[in-house]
Amino acid sequence: MSKVEEFEELRPLLFSIAYRILGSVGEAEDAVQETWLRFDGSSTRPASAKAFLSAAVTRISIDVLRSARVRREEYVGPWFPEPLLSDPYQDPAQAVELADSVSMAALLLERLSPLERAVFVLREVFAFEFGEVAAAVGRSEAACRQLLVRARRHMEAGRPRFEADRQERHELATRFFDALKSGDVDGLRDLLAADVQLVGDGGGKAPQLAKAVMGAQNVARVLGTVYPLMSRIDVTFEPHEVNGQPGAIFRDRDGKVLHTLALDVLDGQIQTIRTVINPDKLGHLGPVADAWAVDREVKQARRRMN
Template sequence: MAGAGTDTQLRGRAEEFERLRPLLFSISYRILGSVGEAEDAVQETWLRYETTTTRPDSLKSFLSTVVTRISIDVLRSARVRREEYVGEWLPEPLLSDPYEDPARAAELADSVSMAALLLLERLSPLERAVFVLREVFGFGYAEVAEAVGRTEAACRQLSARARKHMDEGRTRFDADRKEREELAARFFAALREGSVESLQELLAADVQLVGDGGGKAPQLARFIHGSEKVARLIAGAFPPIFSIGTTVDVQEINGQPGALFRDRDGKVAVALTVDVVDGRIAAIRSVINPDKLGHLGPVADAWAMKDEWNRTRRG
């Protein structure tokens, strides 16, 4: 009977945890910028909760504290690896945020964009955690202080500094979702055509093209700036990509217009996002590093695709 009671209690804990899993993942992903590391942090949170002998007054606060502290520790070690990263570092693409809160929909959508996650990279681990908990998820300062192990006064200062840094660099995306999607559709259509003029019309004068291959996959470029350079590069590169059987699934990635490029077998080769500002594409970011694509499905052999692409271009 005692064993049955223990099993029932464990199932109850598991059900409670699963209800909060979307929130825990969303907190951790914003702190870490990595789907895999966030999933690991959530799993470690469950293991700690599973073995705790006390019942917390607020399960949400308790689990949020645990996942935040784990994420801060992971981020501190990850920063050393990112300093040694080959080329430009971009967050792992996220197709959909599992946590929803209508009252904070704007904060949640804005904070998961590639641009916002890259801004968060400039903050210290503590500033990043405080900003995510307070500004994104609306936690009270008492909860934030408990989560990061600092006083409320210190957290207010951390939050103010973080908010200032974020506001100074924040990109103001076009609010009209339909217009963004229409512009993105025109952009991906222009990629197929390979028209420099058509592409340049859609790009902001100071557009940035950023590629993240991590030294593990071929890429068009790590970083290029300016509409003419970007338009000429992608106009010359993409038509041959489509000629070798590559397909494009246009969809939202990290809350912004984007697309998954797949090889002829349907395996993911590239996740690409675009930032739309003032009716123009202001940034194009492509994640090609296979280590960052595995959570999206089977990953393509980018080197084999490049070889076939080169043969097609020569032909």
């Protein structure tokens, strides 16, 4: 097998590792490309292409994350990962773990250091042996075990595990989007946890909520008021899994991507609703809508109704 063939066979795994460390589609793709350049430029053929490439993409991703964290401290408003619609690495035996590890909640756990995140991803998500993990991150096996213990502790303390089965989540999401489409505030409220949060990521480059909306009644009222206005100007949405969780892609009248929405579901209720409207994070999904223009039209529609 040629180097190109070996690399292409492992590309889905490499992207999936990089994305889980970085939370950025673009940065993950760049890390994979840099990994190829290192692999192609190496004068010797490694005994294991998987070990070499996994280690390379992990080290590159750690370095990128360290610099990215500085930029994220200056980010305008909440920072969310770039929405991922489908994970290229498919392993039916790990379907639940893979979906859970790519959720917005998992990727937002900033308390993990870059090394802790890398060790967690390699060992807990992709089941690498500790020797492989140690080689990838440049630490001893004992150190990696300690990093994993800390990472697990943070993960368990910082987020819920989404234990609802896929069918239950799908049915709840279907009811949510039906209620959203009809502007049914009471129907929306019944699906939301009492302390639900609605949070948006515009990055200062698109209209977004001034602050998170808290509480079932407030969130239901906002959603039940805004979407009917959006539908009046031909904004549509298509339910779609986003980062392994129920969600949707919203589009303007020309079919351009306006924003994504993802639902965190736990105990039969929606706990968190996250929207990503920053145009810089949507380009990989297709042509991006002018969110400011849509916002102006929504405001005009509201004035006409009043």
